[in-house]
Amino acid sequence: MLDLPEQLSPDDLVQVATQCACGNFRKATRAVTQFFDESLEPTGLRSTQFVILVAVGAIQPTSIARLAREMVMDPSTLARNLRPLEAQGLVEKVSREGRRSVNLSLTAEGRSMLKRGYPLWQEAQNRFVGHFGGDTWERVRGFLAQAVNATRLPDDY
Numbered sequence: 001m002l003d004l005p006e007q008l009s010p011d012d013l014v015q016v017a018t019q020c021a022c023g024n025f026r027k028a029t030r031a032v033t034q035f036f037d038e039s040l041e042p043t044g045l046r047s048t049q050f051v052i053l054v055a056v057g058a059i060q061p062t063s064i065a066r067l068a069r070e071m072v073m074d075p076s077t078l079a080r081n082l083r084p085l086e087a088q089g090l091v092e093k094v095s096r097e098g099r100r101s102v103n104l105s106l107t108a109e110g111r112s113m114l115k116r117g118y119p120l121w122q123e124a125q126n127r128f129v130g131h132f133g134g135d136t137w138e139r140v141r142g143f144l145a146q147a148v149n150a151t152r153l154p155d156d157y
Contacts, residue, residue: 025147032128039124043117050117052081053110056091061103072148085110 017023036047043050055071056062064082068075082104085091090110093102106114129137 021147035128036121036124039120040117042120043113045113045117048081049085050114050121052078052085053090053106053114053117056104057106057111057114060105061094063101063103067104 033047036050040047040050045053052067052071055067059066059070062070064075064079067073068078071078073081082091086093088109089107090113091104092107094105095102132140
């Protein structure tokens with residue numbers, strides 16, 4: 001049985017706040033997301049939407065299930081995030097011939113939006129990586145991939 005203290009001291013809470021992997025990743029994610037959101041604002045897209053468009057464009061046509069796996073997202077969360085992109089005419093669901101399932105593809109407007117957003121993303125990416133230095137950023141990317149892999153069960157592969 002786990003021996004829990006009667007009370008957590010302020011020092012215990014400070015340790016959790018500074019050492020927690022989840023808290024630190026979420027803080028970094030929020031900061032990076034805000035940075036890219038500001039950069040992509042002229043497109044009217046949030047960075048999360050831009051990343052979804054990029055992923056759809058990279059592997060289209062694709063099922064929601066495959067896209068969710070690639071993006072490490074719950075399929076229902078991804079479906080909710082896709083709705084505004086569909087409503088804006090950026091992504092479309094295409095029925096697969098002879099099957100009930102559908103695939104996602106970018107529309108012409110979606111490809112156009114990516115062309116508009118790409119230079120803004122590239123400028124933000126260059127500024128962001130510039131703060132790290134290219135070699136450091138490559139190591140960070142490797143660590144992030146390790147973090148994703150560390151959370152996966154053997155059955156997830």
